Amino acid sequence: MNGGFEGALIENVAYGTAQAEKWVKNNSGQAITSESTVVRSGATSLKINNGTTSYRVWSPLVNVSSNTSSVTVQFFRRVSSTSCCQGSQGFVGTGTTPDYFPGVFSIPSSANSWQKVYYTSPSFSYTNLSAGIMTRQDVCPGVVYLDDFVAYEGSYDVTAPSSPGLVQVANLPNSSILISWDAPAGGVDGGGYVVVRYQSAPFADNNPNQNGIYRVGNIISNGTGPLSGTVSYIGTNLSFIDNTGLISGSNYYYKVYAVDKAFNYSTASQGVTAYPLPVSFFRFFGKNQAGHNILNWTTTSEQNSSYFEVERSQNGTVYTTIGRVAAAGNSQIIRNYQFWDTHPPAGISYYRLRQVDLDAHFSYSQVIQIANNVTSSFWLGPNPNIGKLWIYIPGDLTEVYDCRITSAMGNLVQIWRGLTPGQHKLDLGNCSAGFYCLSLWQHGRLMRQWWVIRE
Numbered sequence: 001m002n003g004g005f006e007g008a009l010i011e012n013v014a015y016g017t018a019q020a021e022k023w024v025k026n027n028s029g030q031a032i033t034s035e036s037t038v039v040r041s042g043a044t045s046l047k048i049n050n051g052t053t054s055y056r057v058w059s060p061l062v063n064v065s066s067n068t069s070s071v072t073v074q075f076f077r078r079v080s081s082t083s084c085c086q087g088s089q090g091f092v093g094t095g096t097t098p099d100y101f102p103g104v105f106s107i108p109s110s111a112n113s114w115q116k117v118y119y120t121s122p123s124f125s126y127t128n129l130s131a132g133i134m135t136r137q138d139v140c141p142g143v144v145y146l147d148d149f150v151a152y153e154g155s156y157d158v159t160a161p162s163s164p165g166l167v168q169v170a171n172l173p174n175s176s177i178l179i180s181w182d183a184p185a186g187g188v189d190g191g192g193y194v195v196v197r198y199q200s201a202p203f204a205d206n207n208p209n210q211n212g213i214y215r216v217g218n219i220i221s222n223g224t225g226p227l228s229g230t231v232s233y234i235g236t237n238l239s240f241i242d243n244t245g246l247i248s249g250s251n252y253y254y255k256v257y258a259v260d261k262a263f264n265y266s267t268a269s270q271g272v273t274a275y276p277l278p279v280s281f282f283r284f285f286g287k288n289q290a291g292h293n294i295l296n297w298t299t300t301s302e303q304n305s306s307y308f309e310v311e312r313s314q315n316g317t318v319y320t321t322i323g324r325v326a327a328a329g330n331s332q333i334i335r336n337y338q339f340w341d342t343h344p345p346a347g348i349s350y351y352r353l354r355q356v357d358l359d360a361h362f363s364y365s366q367v368i369q370i371a372n373n374v375t376s377s378f379w380l381g382p383n384p385n386i387g388k389l390w391i392y393i394p395g396d397l398t399e400v401y402d403c404r405i406t407s408a409m410g411n412l413v414q415i416w417r418g419l420t421p422g423q424h425k426l427d428l429g430n431c432s433a434g435f436y437c438l439s440l441w442q443h444g445r446l447m448r449q450w451w452v453i454r455e
Contacts, residue, residue, distance in 0.1 A: 004150060008060075016090060021060050039147055042147075042213065059149065065076070068336075071120070075146050076146070078112065133375055150213065165183065165184065165444045176241050178239065178241055179410075180239035181269060188236075191260040191261050194234050195257075197230050197232070197254055206220075207220070279363075288371060293340075293372060308324065311326070312344075312349055313349070317369065378393065393419060400418045
């Protein structure tokens with residue numbers, strides 16, 4: 001997911017060949033600089049100030065696979081005037097005689113607007129190349145701006161990936177938010193994912209530029225507004241933890257995009273709202289003992305917390321408050337809480353905590369379940385463990401599950417697919433000592449979740 005000029009090193013020095021890790025020029029009669037005022041996407045573009053001779057601009061050297069048959073150079077161009085015939089032509093190569101793409105110079109059709117330009121090579125035999133453009137002023141000197149520049153293997157690509165699957169947003173300890181999603185059908189074609197965070201519910205047209213190349217922290221203000229989003233993640237993982245610039249009590253909305261090698265953006269998948277609250281949960285678990293359901297939870301820090309409401313459900317959908325436990329108010333140490341449900345109904349009961357702070361903001365914990373007077377329920381143990389874990393899936397459920405284990409930072413560590421009802425042994429040999437989240441998924445939907453301690 002490389003490209004564009006966000007964070008790019010641009011050196012206004014003439015070289016005879018392309019260089020590693022920086023943009024350079026081939027002639028002292030031109031000037032190349034980073035531009036922050038005239039940009040299409042992100043915060044930076046490339047400004048080229050040319051004389052009237054054909055000059056080349058080299059991108060950084062990149063490696064390509066040995067079986068590559070063609071390369072496409074794609075970018076957006078803007079000129080202040082068309083009177084000087086400010087044209088461009090794509091090329092690939094590493095030395096003073098690069099392979100120019102066939103065809104005449106591409107001339108801008110209008111001034112002061114961004115226009116997409118692309119060139120595809122007919123054949124290719126390099127393993128280490130620079131892709132770039134040659135710019136030319138036929139009558140008088142002039143300025144050309146480039147943005148969203150990318151070179152990728154293969155022919156010109158305008159087909160975006162499918163949208164990512166279900167997006168999950170959940171509060172984590174230390175006022176951070178975990179965002180996770182399922183991969184789109186068909187994959188991302190050499191790309192990855194871009195996540196944009198909003199503090200107000202975004203509209204359908206609040207999206208990045210198509211083919212736009214950003215970096216984390218860039219602001220996006222396209223569409224219905226005024227409404228600005230912050231690019232919070234760019235990468236190939238299916239989850240990340242957002243802990244930058246979050247304000248307690250604020251709502252956050254996340255739009256997740258699948259992006260391919262040509263930076264074609266999918267339609268967004270949107271996560272539910274979430275906000276970091278003063279209470280950081282560490283564990284929430286329970287057990288049945290002599291006909292009573294005993295709930296235990298632990299917090300690692302509390303700020304202006306008021307109380308916990310304990311809610312119970314028999315179907316996992318409709319909840320009723322069955323008790324209240326006072327919170328610590330302000331605390332920076334681990335605190336343990338307990339609540340006894342002395343009259344639980346027979347069967348499976350679902351429990352969650354509604355944590356309320358002094359400002360009346362509230363948040364829900366994860367949902368746990370406890371079986372009372374039944375012989376079949378989900379079971380996980382031993383916990384803590386030393387690398388071997390058993391999970392039992394009730395036999396009255398017929399659909400298969402995927403089991404995932406992620407680090408405390410939300411990174412996927414391991415996945416087991418196609419678990420059927422019954423008992424399964426999970427080998428946590430890939431997990432070093434620490435805390436992990438183990439979750440069961442069914443058709444892309446989170447069904448159960450436990451915190452696991454690997455000793």
